[in-house]
Amino acid sequence: MNDKAIYKEHKLKDGHILQIFQDTWAESPRSWDNLGTMAIFHKRYNFGDEVDFASDDFENWSEMQEYIINNLKAAVCIPIFMYDHSGITINTEGFSCPWDSGQVGFIYVTEEKLKDEYAKTTLTEKDIERAMASLESEVKIMNRYVMGDVYGFQLIKREKGEEDLIIDSCSGFYGENLTENGMLDHIPEELTPEKL
Numbered sequence: 001m002n003d004k005a006i007y008k009e010h011k012l013k014d015g016h017i018l019q020i021f022q023d024t025w026a027e028s029p030r031s032w033d034n035l036g037t038m039a040i041f042h043k044r045y046n047f048g049d050e051v052d053f054a055s056d057d058f059e060n061w062s063e064m065q066e067y068i069i070n071n072l073k074a075a076v077c078i079p080i081f082m083y084d085h086s087g088i089t090i091n092t093e094g095f096s097c098p099w100d101s102g103q104v105g106f107i108y109v110t111e112e113k114l115k116d117e118y119a120k121t122t123l124t125e126k127d128i129e130r131a132m133a134s135l136e137s138e139v140k141i142m143n144r145y146v147m148g149d150v151y152g153f154q155l156i157k158r159e160k161g162e163e164d165l166i167i168d169s170c171s172g173f174y175g176e177n178l179t180e181n182g183m184l185d186h187i188p189e190e191l192t193p194e195k196l
Contacts, residue, residue, distance in 0.1 A: 061103050092107075
């Protein structure tokens with residue numbers, strides 16, 4: 001018996017059902033091996049990485065950014081913004097609401113770490129662009145996490161008069177799109193209908 005609230009249910013072939021549930025126990029993406037360091041400063045939320053500086057150490061965000069670039073030798077430093085109203089969401093572009101949104105920190109990568117990661121002695125403009133895309137992707141994944149946009153599944157076999165038989169289950173899929181989040185990779189191809 002499934003003890004999780006079903007978010008969506010898809011009928012597959014041969015009496016199989018794909019039950020999708022919200023993964024309320026998902027691990028933070030910041031526990032993974034990330035390229036960037038996420039320095040988030042907020043009175044009520046703590047979901048960034050540990051850093052050796054605090055927002056109180058600076059007069060404003062520009063001063064903090066200068067410190068990250070000049071003292072920590074960041075090759076890339078991107079601001080992070082939060083919208084907090086009946087839930088939270090973060091991004092690197094900012095939000096239009098002046099009351100419930102604002103900057104909460106930065107995501108950055110040092111030159112040294114980037115050179116190690118890319119096995120280079122000198123960074124090119126293309127390396128910097130690639131790093132920026134990686135950091136923006138990390139913020140998008142973190143946004144899915146803070147929004148609760150993380151899912152799991154149970155693949156069950158359903159037959160009349162029988163209790164559902166759990167064939168497989170897994171969780172930790174970020175985002176609703178079954179193809180993009182990798183969930184469909186866990187479903188046998190012969191059971192997957194053309195459209196889901």
